[in-house]
Amino acid sequence: MDFSTWMSGIQQRTEVALAAALPSPDLAPTRLHLAMRYAVLGGGKRVRPLLCHAAGAVFGVDSALLDAPSVAVELIHAYSLVHDDLPCMDDDVLRRGKPTCHVEFDEATALLVGDALQAHAFQTLASRLAGIAPARQLEMLHLLAAASGSRGMAGGQALDLDAAIDRPGEAGIITLQAMKTGALIRFACEAGAIVGGAAPSDRERLAEFGSAIGLAFQLADDLLDLTADSSAMGKATGKDAAAGKATLPALHGADWTRRQLAGLVAQAHDLLRPFGDSAALLKAAATFVAERKS
Numbered sequence: 001m002d003f004s005t006w007m008s009g010i011q012q013r014t015e016v017a018l019a020a021a022l023p024s025p026d027l028a029p030t031r032l033h034l035a036m037r038y039a040v041l042g043g044g045k046r047v048r049p050l051l052c053h054a055a056g057a058v059f060g061v062d063s064a065l066l067d068a069p070s071v072a073v074e075l076i077h078a079y080s081l082v083h084d085d086l087p088c089m090d091d092d093v094l095r096r097g098k099p100t101c102h103v104e105f106d107e108a109t110a111l112l113v114g115d116a117l118q119a120h121a122f123q124t125l126a127s128r129l130a131g132i133a134p135a136r137q138l139e140m141l142h143l144l145a146a147a148s149g150s151r152g153m154a155g156g157q158a159l160d161l162d163a164a165i166d167r168p169g170e171a172g173i174i175t176l177q178a179m180k181t182g183a184l185i186r187f188a189c190e191a192g193a194i195v196g197g198a199a200p201s202d203r204e205r206l207a208e209f210g211s212a213i214g215l216a217f218q219l220a221d222d223l224l225d226l227t228a229d230s231s232a233m234g235k236a237t238g239k240d241a242a243a244g245k246a247t248l249p250a251l252h253g254a255d256w257t258r259r260q261l262a263g264l265v266a267q268a269h270d271l272l273r274p275f276g277d278s279a280a281l282l283k284a285a286a287t288f289v290a291e292r293k294s
């Protein structure tokens, strides 16, 4: 099966799994549940679920076992976008080509949507999951909490908010990006290996792969922020420069960034070499993340 056919299948599968995991809009409080579904469903590339499924495929895992970690990481990602768009953070009005959650609903609802999505992610991953040993579930819960918290995504966001004043250099930017966006991507890859019962060295290899791809993902995003227009992205672009935020493409230019991206993809592909053909989808996913146009 070619990568784009596989990718559409996983995106559709993830949409169904997310819709089933989220509380019904008929259930009280209906407005909150409607807003949660608005923030999660019907948009997004589902990069983290794609990586989780592709990582699991390296170890021959049945897709059904990868739905829970994929849904959990996507719910955390969706919550982060809702909070990131709030007036107290990036103050964005457009996300995935539609009004942001606080514009469509209101600020207080958007705040609660983020809170509830975060809790729901952990509830999903902590539910009884047929076919996954509880010890593996516990490991994933621990990793997802660490990836989301003050030493992961939330901490990276805090460093990013300070970046316009602190003006971090290259090493500082790489650290904050590894936390802000890399941590969830690393989790998605490592979770696939955990569900697959990978040996510790293979699991670490997948986590390192996730870190390389996380950095590539952020570089590609910063490059698109510099070069793409907002209609292609479905969100505002050019915001980093306007906010005076240092990014690696802003420091070094687009050509340097494209060379770095190619280097990171080569590094990621090298990490997968021992897995041979069973890593074909994950290899293609790495290329997709670095070369994406939106």
Ligand code: GRG
Pocket (backbone or CB within 6 Å): 043, 044, 045, 046, 047, 079, 080, 081, 083, 084, 096, 153, 154, 157, 180, 181, 218, 221, 294
């Ligand atoms: C508010 C705690 C908290 C964290 C926010 C992820 C994040 C941290 C902020 C998002 C800001 C941003 C645009 C970062 C660049 C990388 C990124 C996460 C882009 C959006 O992710 P995609 O491209 O989005 O996977 P889709 O819509 O495809 O799901």
